[in-house]
Amino acid sequence: MLLYNVRLAWKSVQRYPVLSALILLGIALGVGVSTTFITAYHVLARDPVPGKSDSLYYVRMDSWGRGDSPFRQEPPPLITWRDALELLKSRIPVRSTATFSSRATIFPADGVRPFRDSVRLVTTDFFPMFAVPFRYGGPWSREADARPESVAVISSALNDRLFGGANSVGRAIRLEGHDLRVAGVLGPWRPRVRAFGLIGNPLRAPEPVFIPLRLAGPMTFQPAEMEMNWRTPQPGEEALPYASRLMLNESLFLGFWAELPDAGKVREYQSYIDAYVSEQKKLGRFPNPPKNWVTSLLDLMEEQRVVPPQTKALAAISLLFLVVSALNLIGLFLGKFLARASNVGVRRALGASRWTIFVQHLVECELMGLAGGFLGVLLSVAGLAILNRVYGDGPDGVAFFQLDVPMVFAAVALSLLAGTIAGLYPAWRICAVPPARHLKSQ
Amino acid sequence: MPMLKMQNVSKIYRTGLVETRALRDFSMEVEAGEFVTITGPSGSGKTTFLNVSGLLDAFEEGIYTLDGLDVSRLSDREMSRVRNEKIGFIFQGFNLLPDLDVFDNIDVPLRYRRLPAKERKERIEKAVGMVGLSSRLRHLPAQLSGGQQQRVAIARVLAGDPKLILADEPTGNLDSAMAREIMEILEQVNEAGTTIVMVTHNPEHAARAHRQLHIADGRLVDFERIAPFPLNRPETRQETVHRQAAG
Numbered sequence: 001m002l003l004y005n006v007r008l009a010w011k012s013v014q015r016y017p018v019l020s021a022l023i024l025l026g027i028a029l030g031v032g033v034s035t036t037f038i039t040a041y042h043v044l045a046r047d048p049v050p051g052k053s054d055s056l057y058y059v060r061m062d063s064w065g066r067g068d069s070p071f072r073q074e075p076p077p078l079i080t081w082r083d084a085l086e087l088l089k090s091r092i093p094v095r096s097t098a099t100f101s102s103r104a105t106i107f108p109a110d111g112v113r114p115f116r117d118s119v120r121l122v123t124t125d126f127f128p129m130f131a132v133p134f135r136y137g138g139p140w141s142r143e144a145d146a147r148p149e150s151v152a153v154i155s156s157a158l159n160d161r162l163f164g165g166a167n168s169v170g171r172a173i174r175l176e177g178h179d180l181r182v183a184g185v186l187g188p189w190r191p192r193v194r195a196f197g198l199i200g201n202p203l204r205a206p207e208p209v210f211i212p213l214r215l216a217g218p219m220t221f222q223p224a225e226m227e228m229n230w231r232t233p234q235p236g237e238e239a240l241p242y243a244s245r246l247m248l249n250e251s252l253f254l255g256f257w258a259e260l261p262d263a264g265k266v267r268e269y270q271s272y273i274d275a276y277v278s279e280q281k282k283l284g285r286f287p288n289p290p291k292n293w294v295t296s297l298l299d300l301m302e303e304q305r306v307v308p309p310q311t312k313a314l315a316a317i318s319l320l321f322l323v324v325s326a327l328n329l330i331g332l333f334l335g336k337f338l339a340r341a342s343n344v345g346v347r348r349a350l351g352a353s354r355w356t357i358f359v360q361h362l363v364e365c366e367l368m369g370l371a372g373g374f375l376g377v378l379l380s381v382a383g384l385a386i387l388n389r390v391y392g393d394g395p396d397g398v399a400f401f402q403l404d405v406p407m408v409f410a411a412v413a414l415s416l417l418a419g420t421i422a423g424l425y426p427a428w429r430i431c432a433v434p435p436a437r438h439l440k441s442q
Numbered sequence: 443m444p445m446l447k448m449q450n451v452s453k454i455y456r457t458g459l460v461e462t463r464a465l466r467d468f469s470m471e472v473e474a475g476e477f478v479t480i481t482g483p484s485g486s487g488k489t490t491f492l493n494v495s496g497l498l499d500a501f502e503e504g505i506y507t508l509d510g511l512d513v514s515r516l517s518d519r520e521m522s523r524v525r526n527e528k529i530g531f532i533f534q535g536f537n538l539l540p541d542l543d544v545f546d547n548i549d550v551p552l553r554y555r556r557l558p559a560k561e562r563k564e565r566i567e568k569a570v571g572m573v574g575l576s577s578r579l580r581h582l583p584a585q586l587s588g589g590q591q592q593r594v595a596i597a598r599v600l601a602g603d604p605k606l607i608l609a610d611e612p613t614g615n616l617d618s619a620m621a622r623e624i625m626e627i628l629e630q631v632n633e634a635g636t637t638i639v640m641v642t643h644n645p646e647h648a649a650r651a652h653r654q655l656h657i658a659d660g661r662l663v664d665f666e667r668i669a670p671f672p673l674n675r676p677e678t679r680q681e682t683v684h685r686q687a688a689g
Contacts, residue, residue: 004553011541346537349498350598351526351554353519436499439537 002363009364016336020368023332027372027418030325032379035403035411037311037318039380040387042410043401044203044307048195049131049297052259055094056129056195056297057266059087059256061277065230066287075291076228077199078252081216086276088123092269093258095125098213099196100254102221106209107174108162117158118207118224119175121216122196127153127184129259130196135159137169137184140212144183148214152180158208159185173209178219180211192400195297198304199255200225203400217243223253250285258294270294322414326421333426337361344430345438357431365423366416373415377403380411443510445606445637446472446495451504453490453660464490465501466660472639474509474605477632479648480641482657488641489610491657495639496529496608497521509605526554530599530636532628534611536591538583538598544570545579548598555602569601570594573627589620596627607631609640613647625650 013020047053062075063083079087084098099122107114126132127139136159140151152173159168159182172179193202215221220242231250240248260266273292280286295303337344344357352360384401403411453465464487472478482488493499494506497513506513509528513521531537538547545566552562570576573593583591592612599607609628613621625647632638640651648654656663 001553001556015541342537343539343541346539347550347554348522349496349525349531349537350551351522353522355519356522356554434499436493439493439498439533 001359005360005363006367008360009367012336012340012364013368016339019332019336023329023336023368023422024372024375026325026329026332027369027415027422028375028379030322030418031373031376031411031414032383034315034318034322034414035376035380035407036383036387037314038410038414039384039403039407040401041307041311041315042404042407043192044311046192047298048191048193048301052129052131053195053297055259055261057093057258057260057269058198058293058295058297058300059258059273060291060293060295061273061286062288062291063250063252063280063286064288065250067230069230069288071288071291075293076252077255078226078228079254079256080250080252081246081254083276083280084213084254084256087256087258087273090258090269090272092265092272093260094265095129095259096257097123097126097129097196098254098256099123099126100216100223101197101200101207101225102216103224104176104209104219104221106158106162109174117209119209119211119221120207121213121221122210123213125259126196126210126257129257130191133187133189135185135187136167137182140183145212145214148212148218150178150180150215151183151212153184153186153210154182155186155206155208156188175209175211176219190400193301193306195301196255196257197225198297198300198306202301202304202306217241217246223251227251227253260294266294322418323421326418329418329422330425333365333423334429337426337430341430341433341438343438344433345435348435349439354431358427361427361430362420362423365427366419369415369417369419369422370412372418373411376415377408377411443474444471444507445474445476445509446470446639447505447507448495449505451494451501451506453487453494453499453501464660465494468504468660468662470655470662472606472637474637475632475635476653477629477638477651478640478653478655479651480639480655480657481643481645481648486657487660488657490660492608492610492639492641495606496531497525522554526551526602528605530602530604530607532592532595532599532607532609532612534614536583536588536595536615538591538594540583543580543582544575544586544594544597547583547594548601551598551602565601565603566597569597572600573597587620588616589623592616592620592624593627596624596631600631605637607636607638607640609638611641611643613642613644621647 049056059079060075060077061079061083062071063080064071064076088096088098090096099120102119102121103116104119105114105116123145124139124142135156139153140149144151152175154173159165162168162173163171168182168185171182173182190205194204194206197204229249229251233249237245237248258269260269270292273294274290277286277290277292347357381403384403387401388399449469451465451468452463455462455464468491480488480491490499494501508524511524513524516524539550548566548569549562552565570579573596575590575593575597578586578590583594586594613624616624628638628640629650642648
């Protein structure tokens with residue numbers, strides 16, 4: 001019967017082509033606009049590290065000095081070099097990493113002009129923690145972290161640029177006058193939200209070069225994204241080597257992540273942090289009341305408002321737009337259905353029940369909804385292309401906002417919803433009139 | 443057992459404060475296999491009677507039994523099933539669905555009966571064969587003459603094999619030659635055992651039935667038995683008409 005109703009719907013479209021086209025356009029606009037903005041929301045709000053987000057925790061503690069601290073309710077968003085190195089020693093987390101972003105000059109071989117780009121300093125745990133995909137090789141070893149060794153992991157785009165896309169593992173790249181051996185080349189990777197960089201600009205593309213954190217000292221990498229400091233350097237301190245200064249100063253520029261598999265480990269780690277801060281207090285640091293926070297990734301996303309409130313509002317408004325579009329189509333469907341009321345009378349006389357007539361007309365509405373939804377998805381692709389122009393593509397040429405499978409299903413659901421809203425009342429009206437009245441108009 | 447039995451049935455149309463009693467204490471019986479014609483002036487209640495008989499319209503009072511089934515309290519779904527399986531309608535305006543070709547038009551009630559495709563096809567081919575339209579299966583109604591359209595409507599009824607045919611001036615839009623053809627088909631169908639109740643303004647057609655009823659002001663006012671019934675009469679009604687015409 002469904003196929004029969006589909007056939008009747010097609011005949012109805014053929015009979016009223018202009019009216020059908022108007023309905024189709026109305027639904028396409030509604031679905032297109034709502035799918036575009038819901039996709040934007042979905043891309044920003046979805047789990048940035050599926051399967052791992054529940055076990056990733058961000059560590060903060062208040063090492064700010066006595067005086068007019070700007071951090072009254074919450075701790076500073078970053079930690080110091082010396083605290084990061086201490087926390088990295090803990091074996092409570094399955095993995096942990098401290099990270100910051102810097103800038104460096106990269107010298108391509110063959111005399112090609114050098115260029116400056118971003119570099120992220122991490123420990124090797126960073127890669128499995130944030131599910132970073134590799135095309136060639138892999139992360140460096142823990143020993144390479146400890147020494148530290150001159151190694152690097154590079155993005156596939158940089159690998160294309162420097163090595164023509166070949167497997168460059170074991171080859172060297174020149175960074176700020178140092179030769180670094182390539183340990184791994186990433187696969188195409190453009191997380192829409194940089195889970196490891198929620199403080200600052202979480203929507204930026206990942207850096208093209210990753211190097212061991214402890215190379216910061218010898219290679220004098222300074223933070224490029226965010227740095228806060230409250231301490232005035234002592235006389236003569238400026239003359240010390242950079243690595244020594246890092247251990248002395250109270251500059252906050254590192255994000256710290258720990259992978260904690262269960263609630264017990266989280267509690268244990270919280271106690272460890274509390275104990276560490278108490279110990280530091282005895283050494284004269286951490287003068288303010290303790291604010292030691294171990295926050296889950298998803299909670300941090302919420303706290304940092306990674307999804308801008310405007311995006312939520314736009315998604316809600318676009319849904320409203322769809323509903324209004326669908327409501328406006330009620331009149332068109334009603335006109336279309338009532339124009340052939342006499343045919344309905346004949347069908348009722350021949351044995352169609354009210355329900356049969358209702359289903360026949362609702363199927364037509366839903367098919368119009370789906371057809372309009374298909375056009376709407378195409379409109380949405382165009383809309384997302386415009387949004388991508390604003391946000392820009394990732395380094396691997398991957399568009400920032402893309403329709404994924406769940407959003408295509410959502411678009412289908414929205415189309416059916418539009419068809420239902422627009423068609424429910426007209427279908428009920430046409431089936432509710434007594435058949436004899438329809439037959440009189442024949 | 444009567445095919446159709448109405449006892450004190452009343453039908454009232456309400457428009458604002460105005461009430462029109464289209465049927466008043468209407469009582470009648472039609473035996474199974476009978477051919478009954480109904481005549482009466484315009485607005486007398488003939489079509490209302492057919493609509494109520496065909497379960498196309500509700501009635502306010504009285505009892506209506508169709509083929510032994512009290513239809514007064516049936517749900518919409520049950521009434522639709524009765525319409526589909528027991529009643530066939532033939533209208534003055536043919537009432538074919540303009541978007542569907544002959545085959546699909548005849549197919550409509552069979553689909554609602556959820557018959558398998560093979561059986562539907564067999565029934566349709568047999569029915570169009572009976573009305574002589576086998577070569578027009580893929581024609582749209584607009585491509586057929588009035589007489590052909592009415593024959594398609596009759597084929598649609600025949601394919602459903604109903605017990606009762608309700609015909610509302612089936613020859614009203616046809617010329618006399620075509621009307622005669624349609625009447626002959628209806629007579630053949632009736633002779634095969636199907637009960638027919640036909641509203642007509644044509645006295646000649648009315649006279650060809652077993653019984654002629656007259657309605658005025660929503661009441662049955664008169665009836666005339668034209669031919670003997672049941673069917674074990676000495677000569678067929680058609681033969682009687684021909685004999686009378688010849689005499």
